[in-house]
Each structure stands twice: as structure tokens, then as C-alpha cells.
Amino acid sequence: MTTSSPLPASHPRRRRRAVAVLTIVAALATALVVFAPVSQPADAVFSGSTGKTGCSAVNMGHTRYPKFWYSGLTSRVALHADYVRNYIIDTSDISTSKDTSLDANTNIVIMDGAYTTTCGFDWYDELNGGTLALTTCDTIYSSGDCRQHSMRISTTYFTDATLGQARGLMCHEAGHAFGLMHASSSGTCMKYGVTNPAQDWDASEMSQINANY
Amino acid sequence: MASSRLSATKIGVGALIALTLATAVATVVSLQGDRADSVPTAIASSPAGSEPGSSAASQYAVDLLSQRGFGTDSAYRETTLSDLLPNHLFAVGSSDPQPLASGIVIGTVASVEPGLAYTESTGGESTEVDFHDPDAIWRDIVVSVTVDSALGEVSGDSTVRLGLAVDGTADIDRLIESFASLGRVIAVVETTGKFSFEPDLYSIRQGGGLFGLVAEDGTVTFPYLGSNNAAFLDGMDTVTDVLTEGTGPDVISKVERAGSTPSTD
Numbered sequence: 492m493t494t495s496s497p498l499p500a501s502h503p504r505r506r507r508r509a510v511a512v513l514t515i516v517a518a519l520a521t522a523l524v525v526f527a528p529v530s531q532p533a534d535a536v537f538s539g540s541t542g543k544t545g546c547s548a549v550n551m552g553h554t555r556y557p558k559f560w561y562s563g564l565t566s567r568v569a570l571h572a573d574y575v576r577n578y579i580i581d582t583s584d585i586s587t588s589k590d591t592s593l594d595a596n597t598n599i600v601i602m603d604g605a606y607t608t609t610c611g612f613d614w615y616d617e618l619n620g621g622t623l624a625l626t627t628c629d630t631i632y633s634s635g636d637c638r639q640h641s642m643r644i645s646t647t648y649f650t651d652a653t654l655g656q657a658r659g660l661m662c663h664e665a666g667h668a669f670g671l672m673h674a675s676s677s678g679t680c681m682k683y684g685v686t687n688p689a690q691d692w693d694a695s696e697m698s699q700i701n702a703n704y
Numbered sequence: 705m706a707s708s709r710l711s712a713t714k715i716g717v718g719a720l721i722a723l724t725l726a727t728a729v730a731t732v733v734s735l736q737g738d739r740a741d742s743v744p745t746a747i748a749s750s751p752a753g754s755e756p757g758s759s760a761a762s763q764y765a766v767d768l769l770s771q772r773g774f775g776t777d778s779a780y781r782e783t784t785l786s787d788l789l790p791n792h793l794f795a796v797g798s799s800d801p802q803p804l805a806s807g808i809v810i811g812t813v814a815s816v817e818p819g820l821a822y823t824e825s826t827g828g829e830s831t832e833v834d835f836h837d838p839d840a841i842w843r844d845i846v847v848s849v850t851v852d853s854a855l856g857e858v859s860g861d862s863t864v865r866l867g868l869a870v871d872g873t874a875d876i877d878r879l880i881e882s883f884a885s886l887g888r889v890i891a892v893v894e895t896t897g898k899f900s901f902e903p904d905l906y907s908i909r910q911g912g913g914l915f916g917l918v919a920e921d922g923t924v925t926f927p928y929l930g931s932n933n934a935a936f937l938d939g940m941d942t943v944t945d946v947l948t949e950g951t952g953p954d955v956i957s958k959v960e961r962a963g964s965t966p967s968t969d
Contacts, residue, residue, distance in 0.1 A: 545873035546842055547771045604828035608898065611822075611842040611869020612776060612911035618796050619804060620780040622911060627775055643828070663777045672774070675931060684932070686779040 537699040538670045542635030546610035550628040551670030553636035555704035557598035558590035568603045568644050575661040579691055584701045599668050603644040615648040623648045624660055626667035640668040659688035671696050747817040748884035765882035768874055770927035784938040788892050789950040790856030794957050801956045805909050806895045807856025809864050810943050811849040816884040819844035820901045840872040844899055855950040866891055867905035868912045888918040918943055
């Protein structure tokens with residue numbers, strides 16, 4: 492009859508097993524983190540790097556030095572785009588600039604128009620209301636960060652919008668381009684469905700932006 | 705002993721690299737899976753005896769509905785479902801009063817079929833493309849609903865065909881199968897003629913957002929509205945509540961341009 496006794500902790504075989512087990516556990520943990528479903532609850536502040544593109548995608552941008560392209564904007568939309576860049580975005584750790592040409596390295600393209608069907612949404616009209624603006628992520632890096640966002644602003648709404656409505660809407664869309672989600676609080680321009688929202692991001696959103704860029 | 709430790713370390717590092725590579729490959733495959741490049745699908749019928757909106761298959765459709773407005777800002781005339789009943793009329797300025805929607809349909813999803821897909825220029829002009837075009841930005845599907853109750857224009861119809869836009873990155877086969885498994889649904893419908901491939905299709909209010917689920921006890925939920933669902937229903941929580949409220953006397957509201965007052969949807 493043979494008996495086995497436990498090996499001492501310092502024994503080389505136990506140490507080799509421990510190294511192998513720890514390595515495999517670490518690898519599995521890595522895999523679990525990568526495969527974890529990306530959830531975007533309605534009240535989450537920040538989307539993070541979702542790897543998503545398309546009409547419903549909220550996905551943080553790749554750089555803290557984003558280059559903007561104004562695609563033939565009406566003067567009013569351009570004016571408020573400048574306002575939001577200078578007085579909201581650039582007060583965070585992000586530093587914006589205008590691109591000299593539109594290409595794959597442009598980070599945020601702002602467009603405006605009398606949209607009616609884009610992405611299948613019902614865009615704004617005077618009787619019904621509707622979609623006022625939309626920010627999409629069009630291309631991504633392999634890391635999952637958004638490479639290029641598009642912001643579309645409805646001129647049907649924007650042309651007659653008040654100063655507060657115009658600034659609030661531009662602030663809202665810029666927030667999406669940096670990964671901010673809709674908020675339930677009235678203290679931020681990220682509140683959804685309000686035509687005269689706050690005109691700035693709140694402290695928690697600003698903290699998320701600064702922590703992630 | 706030193707060489708044994710080295711071997712163990714090599715094995716461990718090798719395992720880590722292999723798992724990391726496998727993870728990376730799987731992630732790339734997963735990301736590519738978001739692109740709509742799957743094999744064409746024709747029509748999916750509702751599975752017999754399926755539980756309304758509760759199966760694993762239906763979750764994909766529910767997620768698509770709930771995520772639909774993530775990147776938008778929208779403000780609608782209506783602040784509650786009551787505003788969309790056919791007996792609630794609105795007059796902008798001196799115009800004749802009219803309902804905001806054509807009607808409300810409650811019924812069971814009978815089938816789902818492909819419509820058309822669209823790409824778009826930077827100027828905002830959309831171009832119709834084949835439903836399975838991998839470059840589509842969004843797609844329209846056709847949802848046929850066997851009606852059990854209805855209000856407004858759709859009253860008396862036994863079947864209603866609804867057009868619904870979905871994100872172009874959604875998996876085509878999966879979304880069609882998933883919408884077909886939703887079971888009992890509710891939709892606020894409009895006659896807009898916006899679906900060129902079938903102009904008589906009803907569209908769904910709020911860009912497809914007011915396509916909701918009906919639970920076994922008759923409770924209504926609109927996934928698109930997320931945490932605003934309860935405020936939007938404003939106590940009209942069940943199909944019975946909707947039908948009762950929708951058959952009452954007319955209510956007329958005089959209003960200004962949409963967006964001139966805050967909306968809370």
C-alpha cells in the first residue's frame with residue numbers, strides 16, 4: 492500500500508502548477524472581459540468604447556485632439572458649432588480644431604439639412620415634432636473606438652430655434668460624439684426629448700470625459 | 705530545477721498568448737458580425753405557441769428597439785400616449801384639428817419580411833438599394849400583425865402591415881426571426897406613404913419607436929422609451945386602458961409650433 496503526502500509549498504512542481512493555473516485564470520479573465528456584452532442602460536453616463544457603428548451607435552471617440560469638419564453648414568449651425576467647441580468641449584481635457592480637409596482622419600463631420608428620412612427616423616416638422624439631430628459612428632478602429640463620427644442637424648428645426656435650444660442641441664450631439672449617453676437629469680444638455688435643455692454637460696459627465704480622454 | 709521553472713513559465717506564457725490570440729480573433733469575428741452581410745432571408749413567420757416577447761429569440765428585436773434612439777435628440781408633439789389616441793385632436797394655429805396618429809393596433813405578429821434598404825450621401829439624400837446591400841445605413845422591414853383590437857383608421861381591419869426601419873448594422877436573418885417571435889404587440893400607426901416599395905404600408909410613430917410589447921396580463925411596454933415608458937403611458941398601462949380611453953369623447957387642443965414648449969418624452 493502506498494500513501495501520498497502533500498508536497499510542500501516551496502516544491503518546484505507546486506510552484507510550476509501555481510504559475511500555470513494563475514496564467515490560465517488570468518487569460519480566462521481577460522477573455523471574459525472582452526466577451527462581456529456591451530450594455531448601454533438608458534441612464535448610463537458614458538458609453539465607453541463599444542465597437543459599434545451605425546444609426547443607433549454611441550461610441551466614444553479615439554482622440555482627445557479631435558478634428559472637426561463643417562460640411563457646408565449654414566452660418567447659424569456653424570456659429571453654434573464654434574460655440575460648443577470653444578465654451579463646452581475645450582473646457583474639458585479635450586482640445587478641438589478644425590480640419591483642413593475631409594478625409595479618413597477627420598474625427599467629427601458636422602452636416603445640416605432638411606432631413607426627412609435619414610436612418611428611417613421621422614425628422615422634425617412643425618405639427619408632429621420629430622428627430623432634431625443625430626450623431627452616428629461611421630467607422631471604428633480595431634480597438635472599438637470610433638474613428639469618424641457624423642453629426643446631422645435638422646435645419647427645419649434649427650433655423651427657428653431659440654439661442655438656448657440651438658446651444659443645447661449642439662451640446663447634446665457633441666456629447667454623443669464623445670460617448671455620452673442620454674441622461675434623466677435636467678441639469679445637463681444630454682437630457683433627451685427636451686427642446687430647451689441645459690446648455691452644458693454636468694459635472695459627472697465632464698468627469699467621465701476627462702477620465703477617458 | 706531552473707530549466708523546469710523556465711518550461712512552466714514558457715507553457716504559461718504560451719497559453720496566455722494562445723488565449724489572447726483566440727480572443728482577438730473571436731472579437732474581430734464578433735465585430736464583423738455586426739455588419740449586415742449575412743445570407744438573404746425571405747419571410748419569417750411567427751412560431752406557433754410562442755410566449756409574447758419573452759423568448760430568447762425576441763430579445764434581439766427588443767434590444768434593437770430600445771437602442772434605436774441612442775444617438776438622436778428628438779422632441780415630439782405628444783408627451784403621453786393619450787395624445788396619440790384618435791379622439792385627441794390638435795390644431796396648430798388656425799388649422800383644422802386633426803389627430804397626430806392614424807390609429808392604434810393591438811395584435812399578434814404573423815410574419816416579417818424584407819422591404820428595402822438605403823444608403824445616403826453626405827448631403828442627406830437617400831438612395832434605395834437592395835435589402836441585403838452590405839453598405840445599407842438602414843433597412844425597412846414589413847411586419848404583418850393579425851389584429852385583435854384597433855382604434856382609428858385601422859378599426860375593422862383583420863390584418864395590418866407595418867413598415868419599420870432598423871439599423872443597417874443589425875444582422876438580417878436574426879432580426880427578421882426575432883421580430884417574428886415577438887408575439888402580441890401594440891403599435892401607434894400613421895398613414896405617411898413613406899415606404900416607396902409599398903405606399904399603403906402603415907408607418908409607426910416616432911420613427912418606429914412606438915412599436916411595443918403586450919404582456920399576458922395586457923400590460924403595455926415600449927422598449928424604445930426606456931425609463932420614460934411609465935411617464936409616457938401616464939397610467940394608461942394596459943390594452944384595456946388604451947381601448948377605454950380611445951373610445952371616449954373628442955378632445956381638441958390648440959397648440960403652437962412643436963418644440964415651442966418642453967417635451968418630456
